[in-house]
Amino acid sequence: NAGVTQTPKFQVLKTGQSMTLQCAQDMNHEYMSWYRQDPGMGLRLIHYSVGAGITDQGEVPNGYNVSRSTTEDFPLRLLSAAPSQTSVYFCASRDPRETQYFGPGTRLLVL
Amino acid sequence: DAKTTQPTSMDCAEGRAANLPCNHSTISGNEYVYWYRQIHSQGPQYIIHGLKNNETNEMASLIITEDRKSSTLILPHATLRDTAVYYCIVSLSGGYQKVTFGTGTKLQVIP
16 A cells, blocks of 8 residues: 555745645545644644545645545645645545544645 | 643653653543654654553654643654654544644754
8 A cells, every 4th residue: 555645746836826736545445634844843733634526624624625536536736826835745645543644744835 | 732832952861761741631531642753854754652551662662641731752762773853642443534643753862
């Protein structure tokens, strides 16, 4: 199993540009989530999904959209990038015992 | 989710046991205690979890007090590779609650 994969690893955007961060898992987990981590800080939950077609907001959802059309994929969309969205983004999936598996992260710089 | 409190940082000599405390005084009866760690800028990694009884696996031991208001993660023989941020979180098992991470404890293993 590849586990949780994320693409791209690095991305530089200009203010106002949009992009999609990809996340996929091959463990058939229903629960997936997106976190952001700013320098020196813990992880903050952006959005999460409890299954295909079901998503909900986390702590810091503003400026981000998600959708869950399949169990495997959970993309995160930045609608109009802002410098405040410069961060490292982690995607995670969770097994029925509540153990989370994290991807390697996407490092995003918004100029 | 119940909130947790952890020290910001700790040092431990290489080869000695590292004992990382966590307070979760508002934990409910069916919430589990989970521990993760994050090395450098990698995605967090699951370590161990428990409900009431003490737990041990190949990575660590988890000691939960009888009143369940606090717990301690024990790394029996810390190595330099154990230098990381350690997160303690509480969560129901088998449900679909959103899980959030705090700022954790930065453990520095000293040669």
